[in-house]
Amino acid sequence: MKIGWRTIKTALGAVIAMVLAYELHLSYWATAGIITILSVQNTTRYSFTVAGLRILATVLAFVIAILSFWLLGFNPWAFGLFLLLFIPVAMQLRLQEGIVVSSVLVTHFLLQKSYSWHWLVNEFNLMLIGVGVALIFNLFMPSLLAQIKGFQQETEAQLQQILLQMAQQLAGTPDVPTWQHLGALLTVIRKGNEWANRQRDNQLLIENDFYHSYFEMRRNQYEMLRQMQSNLDQITLSLKESAAIHELLTQAAANSANPQKIKHLQKSVAKLQTRFDQGPLPTNRAEFESRAHLYLFLLDFETMLTLADDFYAKVILMEK
Structure with a gap:
């Protein structure tokens, strides 16, 4: 049986909250521990959000409760009236996090x-102790950088594999499983972005969107890769430009995270586009369609490089 960090924080926080409430001679002191249990969250920022919502919900609940008990007395019917009024108002004000507590x-x-x-x-102090202890414990979050960097490395590996497979398909290799690798790439990008967002939400005083921006850039590149593969599947003839694009894809696979190499690739793509524009016209329909799909493939490849170049330019600018 494995006991996680959040479980440890929850158990210890609940004990401390109950001890504090007891030492302050608050009635129903165990409730402070329950509030702490409900207030320990996965990220630091969200825990502050939940704490604020629960405090506001408590104030609203007390006002409606006083009105309900004043009208009907202290009985279950009054509590039913309280819930009938409190729940919809809290939902309307987006205070649903505080309804139960x-x-x-x-x-x-x-x-x-x-x-x-x-x-x-007494009751408001129970709330303050419960959410306060939870907030303190939620300030201590383990770093997720190791996991995020693992997703980053896996993303780079999948991207490299896809570009090499596209190069192989251009060279005439049949039945290349690029679509399967595209699905795997999307999965790892999504997972990496989720962990990057959790890491960012655990940093209250430091704004670092590098990994979030990185996975967003790769997500946009994934869309370009899908379009590239769709066009690649429509090419039925071997064209002389294919060899040059094959070389560019191979270089891109080896240098997908190298800003200087990306700029060099962008220049090479621009030169190849000029060759396309100045080349002879197709002589038949099959050649026309294959050349059109290859040209669209090249345009999407250029966009993919531009996305990476813009990202690294932003990173370099932030470091200065």
Whole structure:
């Protein structure tokens, strides 16, 4: 049995919250521990969001509870009226994160048959202790950089494989499984982006969008690669330009993360496009269609390189 970091934080936080509430002589002190359990989140930023929403929901719940108990007295019907009013209002104000916890606190008014200032302070302090302890524990999050870099390396490997397979298909190799690798590439990009977002949300004082931007760039490149493969599948003839594009794809596979090489590739693509424009016209329909698909393939390849170049230019600018 493996005990995770979040489980440890939750258990220890609940104990500390209950001890604090008990030492402060608060009634229903165990509730502080329950609130802590419900408030420990996966990311630091989200835990602050949840804490704020629950505090606001508690204030709203107390106002509606006082009105309900004043109208109907301290009985289950009054609590039912409270829920009937509180839940839709909280949902409308997007305070749904605080509905359950606030409702539990309101039941203490019902049990004590009082909403005096003493009980209002008691319940609000339980909420503050519960979310406060959870916030402190949520400041300590393990770094996810090792996992993110693993996804980055896998993305680079998949991208390299796809470009090499496209080069092989241009050279006449049949049945190249590029589409399967494209699916694998999309999967690893999505996973990497999810972990990058979690890492970013655990950094309150440091704004670092490098990995998020990286996986977004690769996601956009994936769309270009899909279009490139679609056009590649439509090419039925061997064209003289194919050899030059084969060489460019091979170079791109070896240098997909090298900003200087990417600029060199962009210049090579521009020269090849000029060759296309100045070349002789097709002599038959089959040649025309193959040349058209190859030209579209080259345009998408250029866009893919531009996406990478723009990303690395932004990174270099941020480092200065």
